[in-house]
Each structure stands twice: as C-alpha cells, then as structure tokens.
Amino acid sequence: MTKSKERAASAMHLLLSLLLLVALLESSHCLSVEPLIWSSQRYPEEKLGPTDWRYYRVDLPVGFSSLSISFTRNWDDGRSSSETGGPLVCFGFNGPPLVVPPERSLLEVAIAAGEVRNASATGQCGWFKETTVVNVTNYEILSGLMYIGIYSEVGPTRTQSHMINRGKVYKFSLDIQILRCSREEYGGSECKEKITPFSDNNFVSSDGDGRYRQDTDDRDESRLAPSPINDLGSSAYSSQKGNSGKIRYSGKQCFSSSENRYFAFRLDSIVPYMKVEFQCNKTNSSGSEGCEELETNLGLRQGALPSENRSDYTTALSSGQPLLAGSPRRGWWYLSVSVLNTTSSPVPDTNATDGFCITINWLIPMCRAELFGDICQWPVLPLKRVLLPEVESPFDSHYLPTAESGELESGRWFSIPPPLNSSSKEIWNYYTLEVPSGASGGVLSLHVWTAAGATSELHARFESCPLNSSWDYRATESDTLKGRSGNISAENSNESTEFSLDIVYPKEGTWCLGLRSTFPTNSQFAEPYAQMRIMLHGCPNKCSGYGKCRPSRDAGRLHFISHCSCDVAHGDFDCSVVLVPPGKKIKATLALTFSNAAAIVPSLWAIRHQAYAEWITFMLSGLSSAVYHSCDSGGWCAMSFATLQFLDFWLSFLAIIMTCLYMAGFIGPKQGMMHIGMAVLTATIAQRNATSVWNVLVVVVLGLTALLLGWSLETRKESVLSLSNWPQSSLDFYSRIFRWKQSLYSQFRYKFRWIHLSCGVFFLFNAILSLYLEGARTYSFWHSWWHVSIYICAFFMLHSVLPIEHRPDAESYNHRYERVLQTTELTSLSES
Numbered sequence: 001m002t003k004s005k006e007r008a009a010s011a012m013h014l015l016l017s018l019l020l021l022v023a024l025l026e027s028s029h030c031l032s033v034e035p036l037i038w039s040s041q042r043y044p045e046e047k048l049g050p051t052d053w054r055y056y057r058v059d060l061p062v063g064f065s066s067l068s069i070s071f072t073r074n075w076d077d078g079r080s081s082s083e084t085g086g087p088l089v090c091f092g093f094n095g096p097p098l099v100v101p102p103e104r105s106l107l108e109v110a111i112a113a114g115e116v117r118n119a120s121a122t123g124q125c126g127w128f129k130e131t132t133v134v135n136v137t138n139y140e141i142l143s144g145l146m147y148i149g150i151y152s153e154v155g156p157t158r159t160q161s162h163m164i165n166r167g168k169v170y171k172f173s174l175d176i177q178i179l180r181c182s183r184e185e186y187g188g189s190e191c192k193e194k195i196t197p198f199s200d201n202n203f204v205s206s207d208g209d210g211r212y213r214q215d216t217d218d219r220d221e222s223r224l225a226p227s228p229i230n231d232l233g234s235s236a237y238s239s240q241k242g243n244s245g246k247i248r249y250s251g252k253q254c255f256s257s258s259e260n261r262y263f264a265f266r267l268d269s270i271v272p273y274m275k276v277e278f279q280c281n282k283t284n285s286s287g288s289e290g291c292e293e294l295e296t297n298l299g300l301r302q303g304a305l306p307s308e309n310r311s312d313y314t315t316a317l318s319s320g321q322p323l324l325a326g327s328p329r330r331g332w333w334y335l336s337v338s339v340l341n342t343t344s345s346p347v348p349d350t351n352a353t354d355g356f357c358i359t360i361n362w363l364i365p366m367c368r369a370e371l372f373g374d375i376c377q378w379p380v381l382p383l384k385r386v387l388l389p390e391v392e393s394p395f396d397s398h399y400l401p402t403a404e405s406g407e408l409e410s411g412r413w414f415s416i417p418p419p420l421n422s423s424s425k426e427i428w429n430y431y432t433l434e435v436p437s438g439a440s441g442g443v444l445s446l447h448v449w450t451a452a453g454a455t456s457e458l459h460a461r462f463e464s465c466p467l468n469s470s471w472d473y474r475a476t477e478s479d480t481l482k483g484r485s486g487n488i489s490a491e492n493s494n495e496s497t498e499f500s501l502d503i504v505y506p507k508e509g510t511w512c513l514g515l516r517s518t519f520p521t522n523s524q525f526a527e528p529y530a531q532m533r534i535m536l537h538g539c540p541n542k543c544s545g546y547g548k549c550r551p552s553r554d555a556g557r558l559h560f561i562s563h564c565s566c567d568v569a570h571g572d573f574d575c576s577v578v579l580v581p582p583g584k585k586i587k588a589t590l591a592l593t594f595s596n597a598a599a600i601v602p603s604l605w606a607i608r609h610q611a612y613a614e615w616i617t618f619m620l621s622g623l624s625s626a627v628y629h630s631c632d633s634g635g636w637c638a639m640s641f642a643t644l645q646f647l648d649f650w651l652s653f654l655a656i657i658m659t660c661l662y663m664a665g666f667i668g669p670k671q672g673m674m675h676i677g678m679a680v681l682t683a684t685i686a687q688r689n690a691t692s693v694w695n696v697l698v699v700v701v702l703g704l705t706a707l708l709l710g711w712s713l714e715t716r717k718e719s720v721l722s723l724s725n726w727p728q729s730s731l732d733f734y735s736r737i738f739r740w741k742q743s744l745y746s747q748f749r750y751k752f753r754w755i756h757l758s759c760g761v762f763f764l765f766n767a768i769l770s771l772y773l774e775g776a777r778t779y780s781f782w783h784s785w786w787h788v789s790i791y792i793c794a795f796f797m798l799h800s801v802l803p804i805e806h807r808p809d810a811e812s813y814n815h816r817y818e819r820v821l822q823t824t825e826l827t828s829l830s831e832s
Contacts, residue, residue: 033191035065038180043555046174048087048152050167055096055441055554055561056148058176062303062332064143066189069134070175071106075168087170090125090149093142094462095440095505096561097123097149098573099158107134114141115310123149128172137189139310142303143332145440145508147554148174156571159547159564160579161632166774187262187305195305195334198249198265198362244376249362252281255296255339262305263335265362267328270465270512272374276300276323276335277361278315295340296358302329306336317358327470329463330510335360372465378428380465380512383534385434392538392549393562395439399534401431412535413449415528416515429515430465433534435506441551441561443540444503446475446513447533451496454529457516458501465512475501502540504573505561538562540574547575568633585633588780592629595784596622598791602659605798613675617658618794621651625787650686652790653699654679659794660703663801664710665751674706696771753800760796763789 038061048054060067071089089106090097091113102125104112109124114136128150151158152170181191255261267274278298296317299306302325306312313323323335337358367376383399390396398412416429435444450456459466460473477497515530539549539562547566554561566575569585580588599622606615628644631637637644657678666674681702685695767789770782 033181033183033186035179035189035191036182037177038064039176039178041176041556043174046150046172046555048150048170048172050169051153051158051162053149053151053153053158056150056174056176057554057556057559058146058148058178060141060143060146060178061180062143063180063184063187063195064138065179065181065187065191066135066137067141068175068177068179069110069148070173071128071132071134072173072175073128073131074171074173085168086127086129087172088125088151088154089128090123090151092121092123092147092149092505093144094121094123094507095145096147097125098504099149099151099154100125102126102154106132107136110134110136111140114146115304123147138187138304139189139307140304144303147440156577156579158571159566159573159575160571161547161566161568162779193260193262193305195262195264198263244368245366247364247366249364250359252357252359253337254357255337257339259337259339261337263337263360265333265335267330267333267364269364269366270330270372270380271364271366272327272372272376272465272467273365274325274328274333275363277363278317278322279359279361280317281357281359297336297338297340298323299336299338300325300333301336302331302333305334308338311336327461327464327467329461331463372430373428378430380430380432383431383433385436385536388535392542393442393551394560395436395442395536396538397536399431399433399536413531413533416530416532418529426516426518429517431513431515431532431534432465433511433513435508435511435536437508438559439536440505440508441554441559442506442536442538443562444506444511445500445533445535445537445540446503447498447500447535448475448515449496449498449531450477450517451529453520455518456497456530458499459514459516460501460503461512461514462507463510463512466514468516471514473501473503475499504540506536539564541576543575544570545575546570589630589633589635591780591784592633592787593626593635595787596626596629596791598622598788599625599655602791602795602798605795609798611662611798614658614662614798617651617655618791620647621655622791624648624651646686649695650683653682653686653695655794656699656790657682657703657706659797660706661710662798664707665801666710666713670713678702678706751802753802756796757800760793760800763793763796767793 039059043056046054058067073086088099088102089109090099091110092098093114093116097113100122102109104124104126106126106128109126113121113124150172152168181187183191185195185197187193187195249265253261276298280296297308298315298317299311300313300323301311304310306314313325315321315323325333367373370380372378372380381401383401385397385399388396388398400412401414446458446460448456448458455477457474457476459471461471464470466472466474477499513534515532517530519529537549538551539547543549543564543566547564547570549562550565551560551562553559564573564575566572568588569578569580569582571577571579599618603615603618603622606612606618624644624647627636627638628648631641631644658675661671661674661678682699685698689695767786770786770789774782774786
C-alpha cells in the first residue's frame with residue numbers, strides 16, 4: 001500500500017513537472033517577438049503587350065517590419081538578360097507613379113521612392129531585365145500606400161493611338177509579401193527594437209520605477225483630446241490664452257552606454273509646428289554640466305523608424321538644439337536616441353542612476369477650432385464632397401463649403417470673403433478636403449479667380465496645412481508649378497486673374513489648401529476678392545482635347561486608375577505632346593483615306609464581268625476603310641469608331657475571300673453557299689480582336705482552303721479509281737494516273753492568264769511586306785501601300801481567270817454547268 005502511494009506521488013510530481021515545463025515553453029514562445037506574414041499576394045501569369053502597362057497596389061501597415069517583392073522573368077527572346085531590354089518598373093508611394101527616366105537598380109529605386117516624404121514626388125523607375133527580388137525594411141521606406149507600375153513601352157507614344165499593336169510581349173510573375181512584428185510595441189527588420197509609445201496621458205516622467213506622472217507646471221499649457229482635421233471643433237481646452245494653447249509631454253529617461261532607444265507618438269491634429277527639446281542630467285552633476293562630452297544623436301522621422309542615414313530631423317545632444325518640425329503631417333512620429341560613447345563617465349548597464357538621463361519635452365502648439373497659423377490667426381474651413389454624373393471616372397465630384405445656414409453653396413464656384421482688416425498686407429484662407437479611398441488614380445483640379453488688385457498664391461499639403469516654408473504643391477499667377485503634375489495655366493486681364501493647378505494622382509486622405517493673398521495698403525474690397533473651384537475627376541486637362549479619358553482597374557481589380565487614350569498625333573499622360581506635326585498629319589490622313597480609291601479598279605472589272613457579289617464587296621470595303629481612317633485621324637466619323645473598325649476589317653477580309661472564291665471556280669448553289677459561309681466566318685473573326693496579326697493568317701488559310709476545295713471539285717470530271725471501274729492491271733492503273741495528270745495540266749494551263757497571275761502574286765507579296773514593315777512611325781506610308789497593293793492584287797487575280805469561252809475545254813465546262821443547273825431545277829421541282 002505504501003509503495004503504491006509512493007508511485008502515485010512520483011507520477012504526480014512528474015506530471016506537474018511536465019506541465020510546468022510546457023507552461024514555461026509556451027510563455028517563452030508568447031513573449032518572443034518575431035516577424036509574421038501580414039499579407040501575401042501572388043500574380044502568377046502576367047502578360048504585357050507592346051504598349052500595355054499595369055499597376056499593383058500595396059498597403060503597408062504602420063509598424064511593418066519588411067517588404068519583399070519578387071519579379072520573375074518568364075519571357076524568352078533567345079538572348080541573355082544583359083543583352084536585351086525589358087519592361088520598366090516604377091515605384092510610387094503617394095499614388096500611381098508617372099514614368100520618369102530610369103537610372104538605378106530596382107532595389108535602389110524602391111528605397112529612393114519609399115523614403116520621400118513630399119506628396120508631390122512622382123516616383124522612381126528602373127529596368128526589369130532579369131529575375132529580381134527586392135527586400136526593403138521599415139528603416140528604408142515609409143508605411144502607407146505604395147503603387148508598382150510596370151510598363152512595356154517608355155515615352156509619350158505609350159498613350160498614342162496605334163492602329164496595329166506590334167512588338168514584344170513580356171510574360172512575368174509577381175510575388176508581394178509583407179511582414180509585421182507579432183507585438184505592436186516592437187519594430188525593426190527583425191522586430192528586436194522596443195518602441196515606447198507616448199500614451200494619451202502626458203509623457204513619462206520617470207522616477208526610476210517606470211511610472212508616469214503628469215506635467216502641469218506651465219499654466220499656459222493645456223492638454224487637448226486628439227481631433228481629426230475635418231472636426232476641429234471637437235477639441236476642448238482646459239485652459240487657454242486667446243485662440244492658442246499648448247500641449248507638453250515631458251519626462252525623464254535614463255540611458256546606458258551604446259544604447260539605442262525608440263519612442264513613438266501619434267499626431268492626430270493639424271498644428272503649425274512640433275518641437276522636441278532635450279535636457280541632459282548627469283547623476284553625479286547638477287544641471288547639464290558634463291553633457292558636452294556625450295556623443296548622443298537624436299533623430300525624428302514620420303512613418304518609419306529613424307536610422308543613422310535616414311531621418312527627417314536630426315540633432316546632437318551636445319549642441320543643445322531642439323528638433324523642430326514645421327507643419328508636421330498627421331500620423332505616427334518616431335524619435336530615436338542613440339548613445340554612441342560615454343567613456344568619460346562610467347555607466348554601468350545595471351544601474352542607470354550612475355549614468356545619465358535625458359529630460360524630453362515634446363511641445364505641440366494647438367489652435368482653437370477652425371484656426372491655423374503661427375499665432376492661430378487664419379481660418380480653416382472644411383469642404384464637403386458632392387458627387388457628379390460619371391463622365392471621366394467613378395469618382396467625379398466637386399467640393400463646396402457649408403454656408404452659414406448649414407446648406408451647401410450652390411454652383412461649383414464658391415466665394416472667398418474679403419479681409420476683415422484692410423490694413424493687413426497678407427492673409428491666408430485654408431480649406432480642408434478628403435480624397436476618398438480608391439480615388440488616387442484621378443486628378444484633383446484647383447481653379448482660382450482673383451479680382452484686380454489682389455495677388456494670390458495657392459499652396460497644397462497632405463495631412464497638414466501649408467506654410468510659406470512647408471508645402472507639397474505651389475501655383476502662382478506667374479510662376480511655374482513646383483510639384484509633380486506639371487500642369488498650371490494662367491489667364492490675365494485688366495480686371496481679374498485666373499489660374500489653375502492639377503494634382504495628378506493625389507494621395508488618399510486629407511488635403512489642406514492654403515490661398516495666400518497680398519493686397520496694396522488700405523485696399524478696399526466691397527465684394528469677395530477671389531473665387532475657387534475644386535474638382536476631383538479622371539484625367540488632367542481633359543486630355544488636352546486630343547484624347548479620351550478611360551478608367552481602368554489595377555491588378556487587384558478593386559481600384560480605378562484613369563488614363564488618357566490619345567489620338568494618332570499626340571501622346572504623353574495628358575496628350576499634350578505633339579508626336580505628328582499638323583502638316584504631316586494631314587498628309588498621313590489624305591494618304592490613308594484616298595489610297596482606298598484603288599478599290600475602284602477591281603470593282604469596275606467585277607461589274608463589267610457581271611460578278612455582282614465581288615463588285616459590292618470591293619466598293620463597300622474601299623468606302624468603309626476610307627471613312628474609318630478619316631475618323632481615326634480626327635476627321636469625320638459617320639458612325640461610332642468601333643463600328644467603323646469592325647466594318648473596315650470585316651469587308652477587307654471578305655474581299656480577300658471573295659477573290660479566292662472567284663478563282664476557285666464555284667458555280668451554281670455551291671457559290672452562294674460559300675459566299676454566305678465565308679461572310680459569317682470573316683465577320684466572326686473581325687469581331688474578335690480585329691487588329692490581331694493572327695486574324696490575317698486565319699483569313700489566308702481560309703482563302704487557300706477555298707481554292708483547293710474549288711479546284712478539287714473542278715478536277716473530279718474523270719474518276720481515276722472507283723469500285724465499278726477498278727483497273728484490271730497495273731499498266732491500266734498507271735495509264736489512268738497519266739491521263740489524269742495530263743488533264744489537270746491542260747486545265748490549269750488554259751484556266752489562267754499566267755502573266756496577270758504573276759502580277760497578282762507580285763502585288764500580294766507587296767501587301768505582305770507592307771504588313772511586316774508597319775510600325776508606329778511608318779504606319780501611314782506602309783498601310784497606304786497595303787491598300788493599293790491588296791486591291792491591285794485582287795484586280796490581277798480576277799483578271800487572270802480566263803473566260804470559259806476562251807478555254808479548250810469550254811464544251812465540257814458548259815456541259816457540267818448545264819448539268820448542275822438541271823439538277824438544281826429537278827430538285828426544286830420534286831420538292832414543290
């Protein structure tokens with residue numbers, strides 16, 4: 001009994017030990033911090049045609065650790081990757097990137113684009129020639145929205161209208177993977193950097209035990225609840241002086257030798273500036289004595305952890321200078337404290353009281369509701385978005401302020417009231433608006449009208465309000481745009497001035513617009529001195545009047561990106577670049593249109609020889625092609641462009657088939673059956689991707705098939721082998737074969753005029769050569785020659801068929817034709 005109890009007790013101890021070990025292992029696993037897959041997306045079979053492009057959208061969360069993008073080359077042109085070209089890859093961290101000249105590798109351009117904080121940055125581009133993996137960390141690029149654009153063609157001709165799309169086709173695959181730390185208070189590429197957040201309470205004042213206490217020494221300072229920009233009125237002051245107040249987060253942190261520490265703070269309000277002050281306190285000295293010997297670097301960065309080479313603002317502790325950020329953007333800000341050397345004073349790692357401590361004062365000035373400025377003197381007015389009928393994009397809308405009655409102002413222009421203080425030489429009017437999620441593929445257009453006597457400048461900034469020294473976009477009445485859109489226009493008159501600014505692909509979120517106006521001394525304005533119109537639409541400057549705005553989806557099929565589809569004479573992203581001069585364009589239009597007059601030649605021959613089906617086909621083919629090319633070149637359009645394109649290609653294909661059917665020699669009901677069948681087949685081919693080169697090959701195969709079928713039916717006059725008349729000997733068999741060959745030779749010898757047939761073949765090779773040589777730059781010449789060659793070829797081919805009465809076998813042919821007619825008549829009589 002005693003032994004059994006001992007065994008039970010030992011078993012219980014063993015079980016408890018195992019449970020304790022499992023608990024310790026599980027707790028250690030839970031406490032460990034490692035990067036986890038936050039998002040993974042694969043695009044396995046991507047294909048870009050000669051002038052195609054595609055955008056990929058990537059959302060990088062706050063505090064992500066790393067991003068991996070794998071570009072896998074799947075195209076093969078028989079040459080090594082270093083000898084051949086490839087598509088262009090562009091990275092944009094505000095909206096879809098614009099194409100810029102490539103200079104560096106994909107890794108370098110990804111980092112260069114991701115570390116830019118200005119919302120007007122266009123992005124960076126590099127070549128994709130071989131399989132490449134791009135790995136970047138949160139030290140190198142910012143969190144937020146990123147777009148990857150891949151283009152098969154570079155230059156303004158990318159958006160130019162092309163009749164024939166020929167060139168290289170790139171096949172590739174794309175893998176995108178985002179890693180994030182398993183715990184939010186850790187960061188870095190390997191999630192080993194602990195980040196101390198600034199809590200909603202005032203920041204730490206550490207007494208060595210890690211507890212926080214509130215700093216309320218300054219009576220003029222007050223703490224505000226964070227408020228978004230479109231609801232500035234929700235903030236309340238506990239104490240204030242006039243229109244302004246301050247928030248101070250203050251506390252003390254102690255450091256050891258060679259230590260890096262990070263702090264995070266979320267800025268939720270719009271403020272004119274943000275200042276971080278530092279005061280060094282050695283444990284064995286009073287005040288800041290001896291702090292000049294410390295090599296401590298301080299860095300401040302928005303959206304990513306600061307590093308030695310990448311920080312928005314930096315200073316040294318020994319300099320005594322604060323970190324000052326003018327017009328800081330809303331979002332997460334990270335502060336780094338890097339202690340490089342404390343050899344002048346021993347700093348034990350275990351006891352911070354023997355080292356040194358830094359008092360951090362984070363100062364944020366705050367303004368009363370709906371005010372902004374250095375002393376909170378300028379009004380901030382939120383704008384509301386009003387949807388418009390969809391014309392260019394699904395996000396077509398305009399922005400209007402709310403009137404005093406609470407209703408939106410009527411019309412699309414709204415007035416800016418005159419200044420209250422006539423002695424003021426400069427005033428600012430601020431407006432805030434929201435670009436909705438998914439609308440970064442459009443254009444934000446700003447139009448300003450000012451009365452005579454006032455000089456105005458328009459500034460725009462993302463997630464903050466602009467100042468004279470801090471803005472993303474700037475447009476004036478006479479200056480050129482400093483930003484990425486490049487579109488500014490101005491009209492001056494004796495009474496007023498009007499200028500506009502297009503922000504192409506604006507970043508999603510809150511934008512603040514600032515209208516800075518200067519006036520002569522003691523100027524009087526009885527009426528509003530300025531008006532504004534703000535619109536969100538599809539394409540810049542309505543494609544300059546030389547194209548159409550077309551919305552397309554990104555590779556994820558969830559967001560729209562608008563682009564211009566230009567005419568044959570213009571290109572670039574807004575169709576503003578002239579690719580074909582007006583004189584050359586007129587010549588090209590005339591050549592493409594009037595070269596179809598060559599269709600008159602086969603038409604006249606067909607109607608003279610009573611080939612009415614061929615006649616109507618050639619006439620309609622030449623007419624539809626002339627109208628289509630006139631419409632495509634910007635001339636008169638009798639019908640819609642898609643209808644004209646279908647008719648042009650369908651009737652061209654049908655003209656080729658009809659020529660082959662005439663040469664094949666179909667007669668009677670077979671001829672009508674072949675005409676109808678081939679008309680349906682060619683219409684189906686033209687409806688499905690009419691401009692494809694493969695369609696021409698299919699039509700050629702159909703024509704050759706019709707020729708062989710017709711000739712085989714025609715040469716079946718004498719049966720070589722049959723069950724009823726089987727050859728009795730091998731000599732009889734070979735004699736029949738010989739007679740059949742002689743008959744076939746005689747038939748084809750007298751069926752065609754071989755000189756005319758040779759001319760037809762010559763022009764056929766000319767037509768094939770013109771198709772091969774067609775390109776974007778030489779399209780008008782070679783396609784015009786295609787028109788002439790194919791119609792002259794048809795004329796010689798038709799004229800090469802010798803009339804029946806001129807053939808030696810005219811009697812047998814007439815007999816066969818009469819027999820076919822008699823068979824048809826007997827069949828119809830029996831059915832009746």
